[in-house]
Amino acid sequence: MAPVAETPSKFTAAMRGLMGRCPHCGLGKLLRNYLKPVDRCAVCGEPYGHLRADDAPPWLTILVVGHIVIPALLHVEQTWEWPMWLHMAVWPLLALVLTLILLPRFKGLILGIMWSTGAHDDEPEEAAEAPPLNRS
Numbered sequence: 572m573a574p575v576a577e578t579p580s581k582f583t584a585a586m587r588g589l590m591g592r593c594p595h596c597g598l599g600k601l602l603r604n605y606l607k608p609v610d611r612c613a614v615c616g617e618p619y620g621h622l623r624a625d626d627a628p629p630w631l632t633i634l635v636v637g638h639i640v641i642p643a644l645l646h647v648e649q650t651w652e653w654p655m656w657l658h659m660a661v662w663p664l665l666a667l668v669l670t671l672i673l674l675p676r677f678k679g680l681i682l683g684i685m686w687s688t689g690a691h692d693d694e695p696e697e698a699a700e701a702p703p704l705n706r707s
């Protein structure tokens with residue numbers, strides 16, 4: 572494993588995550604199998620398997636794709652008279668392609684932000700199953 576000189580800024584870590592790279596070193600891959608975070612960076616060894624982005628990447632993807640597809644659809648609808656079959660072919664396909672492109676990037680972005688801010692799942696399964704503390 573290569574030594575990494577210094578901890579990157581939060582912005583740099585987020586941008587490295589957005590590009591699918593390790594937020595720490597920027598060289599190793601952050602995701603495997605499309606959306607699964609690697610357990611550790613293959614280059615610097617930084618652990619990522621414990622980070623849980625939950626619903627943030629799909630939420631961000633829906634937000635962005637919706638703000639691209641719906642204005643484009645409305646513009647086309649008001650400018651040209653496309654037949655309905657063309658609308659039904661173009662817009663779902665555009666939404667699907669944009670979603671498949673953006674979802675792993677936004678997952679990397681969220682993981683990069685989580686890594687740089689130290690935010691991670693505070694409720695490990697052992698703690699959730701532990702009995703309540705005796706406060707007597």
Ligand SMILES: [Zn+2]
Binds near residue numbers: 598616617
């Ligand atoms: Zn790394």
